[in-house]
Amino acid sequence: MARVRIRQHVNPLSQKYRQVLACPDWATVYDDVRRPLHLDIGCARGRFPLKMAQQHPDWNFLGVEIRQPLVLEANETGDRLGLQNLHYLFGNINVEPEKFFSALPPTLQRVSIQFPDPWFKQRHNKRRVAQPELVTAIANALPPGGEVLLQSDVEPVAQDMRERFAENGNFSFTHDTPWLAENPLGVPTEREIACFNLHRPVYRCLLQLQRIP
């Protein structure tokens, strides 16, 4: 069988990725839509949501990824394992995020953005995931107490994400130190494992929504 070549990075500003993420009928992908929902943005092969779904059958998990072949493969794996609390969607999270978030089940409880950006240069700022419109959409969709986990191994990128959430005004940090030493969810992502093996530091923080905006 011919192997599909999967690109390392795609440009989220390209015309190809300008559609709003299409949501399915949630009752066809989750066996119980009432469970709390964890959204993982930029999930790549989706191993993090997969492990979380196995460890937390009382939650639903949704991975979003802009590289379609990874999404197809991840959904096949989830189906093969019979996981009815896991689903993946293809698309660009930064296209009209308000529309996407308003089409989610009303049970959104946690969002994670982990090692999202290959865009380290300042001139590529607009390609980064944590844009103000996305932060606003997350703030509008989470209930008070809802959580956001941010992680990166590139300090300026982590700092940038941190500032975007702090300047939104609706979130507070759950810790006094600038960064958390350990992953509070206890399940490392693929990139996090690679960082650990390379002894690279990881910059992570956990925020909570304070009030309804």
Ligand SMILES: C[S@@+](CC[C@H](N)C(=O)[O-])C[C@H]1O[C@@H](n2cnc3c(N)ncnc32)[C@H](O)[C@@H]1O
């Ligand atoms: C470096 S990988 C990290 C994957 C995983 N979160 C981890 O920690 O191992 C970042 C992923 O985010 C995806 N991504 C980047 N921008 C995105 C966007 N605007 N919408 C959806 N996915 C995006 C990339 O395609 C890539 O798979």
